[in-house]
Amino acid sequence: MAWFDQIISCSLVCHGGVRACDAYGRGGAMDERVGSRANGLAALEAAVLTGRLSRRDVLKRGAALGLTAPAIAALLAACGSSSKETPAATAGSGGSAPGAGTATTGTSGGGRGRGSGDLLRILYWQAPPMLNQHYANGNLISNPAALVLEPLIRISPEGDVVAVLCEKAPSLENGGISADGKTVTYTLLEGLVWSDGTPVSSDDAKFTWKWAIDPAAGTTSSPAFVNVDDIEVVDARTFKIHLKNTDPAWYNIFGRGTSDGAPILPKHLLENYMGDKAQSAPFNMKPVGTGPYKVTNFVPGDVVNYEINESYRFPDKPFFKKVEYKGGGDAPSAARAVLQTGEVDYAINLQVEKSVLENLLKSGVGELIVLPDGSVEHVFINFADPNKEVDGARSEPSTQHPFLTDKAVREALALGVDRDMIV
Secondary structure, X not given: OOOOOOOEEEEEEEOOOOOOOOOOOOHHHOOOOOOOOOHHHHHHHHHHHOOOOOHHHHHHHHHHOOOOHHHHHHHHHOOOOOOOOOEOOOOOOOOOOOOOOOOOOOXXXXXXXXXXXXXXXXXXXXXXXXXXXXXXXOHHHHHHHOOOOOOOEEEOOOOOEEEXXXXXXXXXXXXXXXXXXXXXXEEEOOOOEOOOXXXXXXXXXXXXXXXXXXXXXXOOOHHHHOOEEEEEEOOOOEXXXXXXXXXXXXXXXOOEOOOOOOOOOOHHHHOOOOHHHHHHOHHHOOOOOOOOEEEEEXXXXXXXXXXXXXXXXXXXXXXXXXXXXXXXXOHHHHHHHHHOOOOOOEEEOOOOOHHHHHHHHOOOOXXXXXXXXXXXXXXXXXXXXXXXXXXXXXXXXXXXXXXXXXXXXXXXHHHOOOHHHHO
């Protein structure tokens, strides 16, 4: 999954009262136990913990370390006590999985504990149509949903598999992955609950798999489970994922690696919405998760409002009492709202002409962060015929595209790409 729509993404941060925070939190979760990292990141975290860095210094050093804009913003937003998450001994992939965009705010409560900050205002190019990551096809849905729904594991910027909702990230060394690579074992965190107070269990994991792979449900997460043969419930907190074949991308099952995420869902809220009822489930508009926030108001295509999840497992997080995730507007207007007027605390992925940005930056209200991203922009060639219907569906694999299946046409397209201009 490409986290940013472009290889270089612009994030705009409004100057505010929050100058430092106490823990590094990845993405939407703003909490995850990510204490043991590469030396540079560990040093940055330590400096933040002790309050030695200003907000501006955190931004600069994070950029120097190659962190994504959402990761740096989350570092600022995740104010609370130190966390203790440790990556697995082996990396699952060289990829990274950035989390949802977060930011500093101009309204600080003065402290650093849970709810010390007031309202965090996030502006995105478009608001989501729903809030269930199993229907995400990009970060339009997965970003705002990540404030509520957390992955079981995550891939860190260094390519390490990091435990989020489980006691440890599976590896060959710790026995979490079998010698043949076809069985992955997880043990959920003790005392883990959904935001409605219901315990998270292994039954939820098995249910989610069954729910997501039903063709009638129409989920976008089903490819993450294509290699799953069975999920065995060992006990209330332990389950085993049995794979059909060894899979180097096993971490995408209930995790967030290179995909939009396929988190575990609460069985008690979705078991009556299987198959063709899945897309109409109230859960899709007001999800119940394990993350730091819960949804209080959602207007599809417009705005999402959040408040703190009181059942969140970190008692001193999240920092902000409320979050407003607003969508819409053109890029120049969004840039102006952050850099010039300060109406918004954080905006992400805004492609604006350099001259316009330079002029807006003169106000001194906000700050521009430009970071390289590890994603590769690409265009897929459709080999199927989009004009021919098969059982009511178009572009079915059984059909042949009238000209893109011709190798000469594809070679012509490749020759027509101005690579020098792109680079």
